[in-house]
Each structure stands twice: as structure tokens, then as C-alpha cells.
Amino acid sequence: MVTAVRAAAARAGELWSRGRELELLERSMAFGALFLVTLMPLLVIIAAAAVTRGAGLAQWIAEAMGLSGQGSAAVRGLFATSGRTLSTTTAGSVAAVAVFGISLMGAVQGAFERMWDLPRGPWNSAARQAVALAGLLGYLLAAAWSGRPARHTLLQPGLQVTVTLAGGLLVFWWLARLLLASRIPWRSLLPGAMATVVALVGLRFFSAWVLAPLLVANAVSYGTIGTVLVVVSWLVGVGYCIYAGALLGRVLARPV
Numbered sequence: 556m557v558t559a560v561r562a563a564a565a566r567a568g569e570l571w572s573r574g575r576e577l578e579l580l581e582r583s584m585a586f587g588a589l590f591l592v593t594l595m596p597l598l599v600i601i602a603a604a605a606v607t608r609g610a611g612l613a614q615w616i617a618e619a620m621g622l623s624g625q626g627s628a629a630v631r632g633l634f635a636t637s638g639r640t641l642s643t644t645t646a647g648s649v650a651a652v653a654v655f656g657i658s659l660m661g662a663v664q665g666a667f668e669r670m671w672d673l674p675r676g677p678w679n680s681a682a683r684q685a686v687a688l689a690g691l692l693g694y695l696l697a698a699a700w701s702g703r704p705a706r707h708t709l710l711q712p713g714l715q716v717t718v719t720l721a722g723g724l725l726v727f728w729w730l731a732r733l734l735l736a737s738r739i740p741w742r743s744l745l746p747g748a749m750a751t752v753v754a755l756v757g758l759r760f761f762s763a764w765v766l767a768p769l770l771v772a773n774a775v776s777y778g779t780i781g782t783v784l785v786v787v788s789w790l791v792g793v794g795y796c797i798y799a800g801a802l803l804g805r806v807l808a809r810p811v
Contacts, residue, residue, distance in 0.1 A: 747804020
């Protein structure tokens with residue numbers, strides 16, 4: 556019993572020191588900013604091309620933030636798109652946003668490599684980052700789609716939870732393996748993926764408790780910009796969950 560407590564305390568201390576060394580908060584803030592200016596425009600464009608005109612994506616983000624009522628409506632207003640989105644979007648602008656999106660995956664890769672004390676990835680890092688970006692976008696769209704089939708039935712919540720949680724576990728497990736160029740075994744990466752999903756579930760409840768009332772107040776006081784600020788804060792939390800979950804997996808993979 557005493558040995559187990561000491562081992563847990565040692566791992567907790569290592570997690571704290573490595574988190575400070577890696578500057579997790581600063582990296583998470585950068586993640587939120589990059590996500591907002593890179594993946595959000597891509598998601599809006601893709602949502603505009605969907606038959607639901609972004610309704611599924613907007614509703615999923617609102618649910619992921621634990622929003623309802625006025626707060627949910629404010630977030631849906633950010634993603635409600637129309638046909639004009641497609642008509643005013645050029646191939647060059649889509650390509651530019653996609654290139655910037657790869658930089659987000661590059662930042663995540665750099666953080667993962669530092670966690671595992673690995674040198675920079677091989678020459679094909681950009682290609683792997685592009686594949687990682689496509690996989691992450693695919694997961695977000697699949698999670699958003701999971702709220703559409705069998706709507707208003709008993710099957711729908713189970714489908715959405717399964718796709719979101721099981722899909723998230725597989726995606727974060729695969730992303731770490733891909734971005735680290737298969738230099739870390741699958742088994743060693745699984746605890747980090749599991750910790751990330753658990754942390755994101757916790758973020759959902761925290762968001763419903765703290766961010767949801769704040770979003771309503773900001774939407775009333777500051778309009779759209781107030782809503783955007785709260786969404787960015789949530790994205791920073793998402794980045795922290797991803798980095799902290801991966802770091803916890805790294806600490807657990809180290810022999811006692």
C-alpha cells in the first residue's frame with residue numbers, strides 16, 4: 556500500500572514538473588488560436604456544402620460545450636452558413652487555409668515529440684501532418700453527423716456517444732502514432748489517448764457549469780465577439796486536454 560502511494564506521488568510529481576517544462580498552458584493557448592483561424596474556416600466551408608447547411612456541426616459543437624437555450628443559439632449563429640459561403644469561396648483560399656491547418660498539426664507533433672524525448676520527425680513530416688489534419692476533420696464531421704440519424708429516438712443518443720467517444724479514442728491514438736512516425740509502440744500510446752478522451756468529457760461538464768453562463772452573458776453584452784471569446788476559451792481547454800492527456804500517457808508509460 557505504501558509503495559503504491561509513493562509510486563503514485565512520484566508520477567504526479569513528474570507530471571507536474573514535465574507540464575511546467577513543456578509550458579502546457581502556453582501551448583494550449585496557441586492551439587486554441589490556431590484551431591480558430593485554421594480548422595474553423597475549413598469546417599464552415601465543408602458544412603456549407605453539406606445538405607444540413609452546417610446545422611449538424613453547429614449543434615454538435617454546442618452540445619460538446621454543454622450549451623442549451625440562448626447559449627446554444629449563439630454558437631449555432633457562428634456556424635449557420637448559406638449558399639453564399641460556397642459562391643464566395645475560391646480554391647486558392649481553401650488551399651491557403653488547409654496549408655495553415657497543417658501548421659496546427661505541426662505544433663501538436665512538436666509537443667508530442669518533446670513529451671517522448673524524440674528528435675524532429677523524418678523528411679515526410681509535412682505529409683503525415685496533412686494526413687493527420689484530414690483524419691481530424693473527418694472525425695469532427697463524423698461526430699457532427701452522428702447527431703442526425705434516428706433523431707428524436709432512443710437510439711440516437713447512444714449512436715452519438717459511441718461515435719464521439721469511441722471515435723475520439725481511436726483518432727487520438729492514431730494521431731499520436733502517425734505524428735510520431737511510428738517511433739512509439741501502439742501499446743504505449745493507448746493510455747494517453749484514453750486520458751485525452753476522459754479529459755475532454757470532463758471539459759464538457761466544466762463548460763456546461765462555467766462557460767455556458769459566461770457565454771450567455773457575453774453574447775448579451777458584447778454580441779458575436781463575446782461568443783467568439785468564449786468559444787476560443789473552450790478551444791484552449793480542448794488543447795490542454797489533448798496535451799495533458801498525452802503527457803499523462805507518457806508518464807504512465809515510463810517504468811517506475
